[in-house]
Amino acid sequence: MPRRRDEYEDDELEQDEEEEYDAVDEEDEEADDYDDGGKTKRKRGRSEFIDDYAEEEDEEEDDDDDEDYGGGGAGSRGGGAKRHRKAASGFFDEEAQVDTDDEEEDEDGDDDFIDPGADIPDEDDRRIHRRPLLSREDEQEDVEEIERRIQERYAKSLNVEYDEEATDVEQQALLPSIRDPKLWMVKCAIGREREVAVCLLQKCIDKGPELQIRSVVALDHLKNYIYIEADKEAHVREAIKGLRNIYPSKIMLVPIKEMTDVLSVESKAIDISRDTWVRMKIGTYKGDLAKVVDVDNVRLRATVKLIPRIDLQALANKLEGREVPKKKAYVPPARFMNIDEARELNIRVERRRDPSSGDYFEKIEGMMFKDGFLYKNVSLKSLRTLNVQPTFDELEKFRKTGENGDGDTSNLSTLFANRKKGHFMKGDRVIVVKGDLRNLKGLVEKVEEDTVHIKPNEKGLPKTLAINDKELCKYFEPGNHVKVVSGATEGATGMVVSVEVHVVNLVSDTTKELIRVFADNVVESSEVTSGVTRIGDYELHDLVLLDDNSFGVIIRVESEAFQVLKGVPERPDVALVRLREIKYKIDKKIFAKDRYKNTLSVKDVVKILEGPCRGKQGPVEHIFKGILFIYDRHHLEHAGFICVKSECCMMVGGSRANGDRNGNTTPSRFAHLRTPPRPQSPMRPPRGGPMNFGGRHGGGRGGRGHDSLIGAAVKIRLGHYKGCKGRVVDVKGTTVRVELESQMKVVAVDRSYISDNANVTTPSREPSRYGMGSETPMHPSRTPMHPFMTPMRDSGAPSLDGMRTPMRDRAWNPYTPMSPARDNWEDGNPGSWGTSPQYQPGSPSRRAYEAPTPGSGWTSTPSSSYNDAGTPRDSSSAYANAPSPYLPSTPGGQPPMTPSSAYLPGTPGGQPMTPGSGGLDMMSPVGGADNEGPWFLPDILVNVRRSGEDSSKGVIREILPDGSCKIALGSSGNGEIITSLASEIEVVAPRKADKIKIMGGQYRGSTGKLIGIDGTDGIVKVDDTLDVKILDMVILAKLVQT
Amino acid sequence: MFFHIVLERNMQLHPRHFGRDMKDKLVSKLMKDVEGTCSGRHGFIVAITGVESIGKGLIRDGTGFVTFPVKYQCVVFRPFKGEILEAVVTMVNKMGFFAEAGPVQIFVSNHLIPDDMEFQTGDMPNYTTSDGSVRIQKESEVRLKIIGTRVDATEIFCIGTIKDDFLGVISDPGSTS
Known part of the structure; x- marks a missing residue:
């Protein structure tokens, strides 16, 4: 700084002289214009003095500037300047000029020191200005003088260059030190900053060196204060004495x-050029994205393209x-x-041609x-040009008009000119997007500041090329x-589908959605996540209970919140939920019933049978309060989750719950892969009534008795709470915790103390009955059978696990925690797969037994099959006549079993004889609704619903002994003949006036x-009797005559 | 691509199966356990073609289960980047379409569908060329090229393209019916 100042002092001397000539010259040649010239000069001086924008040099701009800053200040200032000029013109001409320039140089010095680059044109300008003078000087001055001057000028320009190339260190040397004059901040009236500065300038002109301040700075962005450069506070006080507004x-x-900060110019790293994306800083459009269509660097104005926010009605x-x-209470939405529309509102619309661009504009x-x-x-x-970061939505809007769709994307590159530094990392794959090396691909080796x-x-x-990072992408x-590392979709991973220079389209791994991101925000990653999958204790796809006691499945994890698909079955309801709004994770094993009361x-x-997602199919992921969350991978919304009421669903295939207990690790996965989900266990056929029956055993077999x-x-x-009704909340060993209806409390009772409530139709009750049954015959109705059973049980119960068939135990006593779920084993055995339907005909429906035809399997298979039945497989194979696949594999199990009588009653066949027992209750009214399985008769119209396919109509032609049917497709039964499992x-429900066939009851077959x-x-x-009967609709099937 | 390879697996067998048919049991269990599974290294195990050897079983304390090391031959299917596959379209939406080649699900984004094919909404969403001659809809068979795979523990997901020579629809259910 001191050095600079000295130089300037020298320079000033010289300049004095020059200016003198200048003035004289001008006076000579353009006497009339003198005033104007003076004004110009002074104005320029002022402007530089108070304006930190060094390039505002020439008159035009100056004037413009005034307009820009607008307001009364300019007017009064202008007036002030005028007055001052008038006064000065007569007497102080030269001195004033000199002084002005003095200041100007000073100021330049300051500017130089802050921004050496910015001022250079100035100097050039001035030199050009001076050159003609110089030639004139030649004639008048002696050679030495000229030499000295030239040398000085030369030295100066050298200096300038030196400045230009100044390195950081050299710049550092220019920083103010304690020996330099200090900067004082002085308060003044708001809006009068410039005026005050000008007044000080005038004072300086008037008083000359008396005034010991060095400079005055009024900053546009700083209201209420001006800066005065001076060595001592006293000098400042002296200078401002007697001034108004200060x-x-x-x-x-x-x-x-x-x-330095006071005078540093705001970073203007980017100059705004055409097609740059910018954001508005102020006004109605504050924050809006705009595109620069034209720039007038001289007037510092730009024409930008915006999406208007205009309230036409208000305008009209x-x-x-x-x-x-x-x-205005609100900002009109951008559209x-x-x-x-404007014309309709009687707003005058002019159509004008813009003279500069030649385009037509509508003018309102x-x-x-x-x-x-x-x-x-x-x-x-x-x-605002920095950090514009337009979102894709915004860009899309701009793109809408289409005509320059392409251009816009390529213009995205301007966005990257001011991106954050340090986003390239070693090993990144990059492509050169600008310059000669365009489209060259490479790997990042090293990253320096900008290169x-x-x-x-x-x-x-x-081997390596150094390239500016702005040219790379x-x-x-x-x-x-x-993986996306920043932006709205931060954390998501996916596969790149296409690349458009700066924009990468990727398919998200979890949602399968298309995500558009900037290449800058993406890194290559082998990680397969959906992005963040976990916040706190909650993970993606967890079922959570929320604050307001609603619940839902987390379908997306965002940076600080979850998207939760709420458990509202009517419509998909997605809520954005913060961590603290989640109460806890629901992680219970809960069961629900489907439409046909299957667990x-x-x-x-x-x-799914009802609702908007009808027809979709998938595994149940969560169950809560009768609401199912089903995952269907073909469902693209809500991460594949569908929320439905359990009653709106139907189980397809067997329950997997049992399979999972099978100690082997892959069963369920395996099952998923077989697209048509096969009934997993023959004992648990997929649907309807048989289900119930199977369910009873299934529950037992799976060792899941507790749960069910x-x-x-x-x-x-029995016991203290005898007679109380309640709901089982937990099962532990031999005790059951029951929530009493009457007493509002939960009590623990021995399992044998409870009896299932006959009025309630839960399959779970059966296991309990069986459990007890072995010990105490408490169902009178069943007593006749018990004699058969008891001896066997007695012998079996304790030792069973050990040496007889373990399966038996499971089959009969669901509470024995015998796990190896046999059905799964059996699944693996192709021979047994076919047995599932066979089971159905034998299933408990009483009607079936009365009926002459299909269900008769068991009657016709006397003891031989019961020998087979030495294995608990009996319940299916025995009935179906099928050779038990397990026969050979039950080592030593058989001999003790052989008393076939022991089994006979226990088999479902026994049940029909116990009317009123839970088993039947359950079957008849509700369960029966879908009990048609075993009742099929030829010539009835049915829907064949094979998994994975849509249902098709067909007519049963024949019923095979194993329970499956030959069906002729087509509603009149003339299509292809297929064989389907029951x-x-x-059955297709008949409509009024249809011919029907009765499938059950005493009229079966009629x-x-x-x-x-x-x-x-x-x-x-x-038909036969012409009687009119009232029959349950479920046993009626539409008859198709052929 | 399909491979016929030999894999090994430790099978656990419940003691109730001990007997004459133990081997069959073991094999059927193996099939059930293994067929249709997917491993990142080998891809989908499509079918077991044979059992090479069954090692000596080891009884596990406490449970009575027996562990057998089983070597089996199987056919595996693993999609590779750059592979050309034929697949059946399972779903069409505006983002592209999903197709399945056996167990492998392939997504073809609309960026990777030729530009002249446009998405048509409606009952049967499809991609159709402007002249309507080629249409991709559900059940269409397409030939596509895999450009990316993602292998999870239980599935392989691929991204495919039909924006290349000789790729695209090879049979169209719409035209035949």
């Missing part, structure tokens, strides 16, 4: 460290002179201008529109697996005509 009470010293009102509320109230965009002329200062050293992929190039190939557990595959007992309504039979068949429907009952006129 308050000497507040004079503050600017710390040396901050001095205004134009018609109606009262317009002054304060494209519709000229027609001085606003220019084109293609719906607003073209607005704004000051460059009101544009990136890359190792080009092409041969024949130097990360590069990905379709198929790359990447559903997690992982069971269900089909939970929730069951029971009655306590589980895939569904045909008739449905003459009316009354609720669930059908009024049937039986």
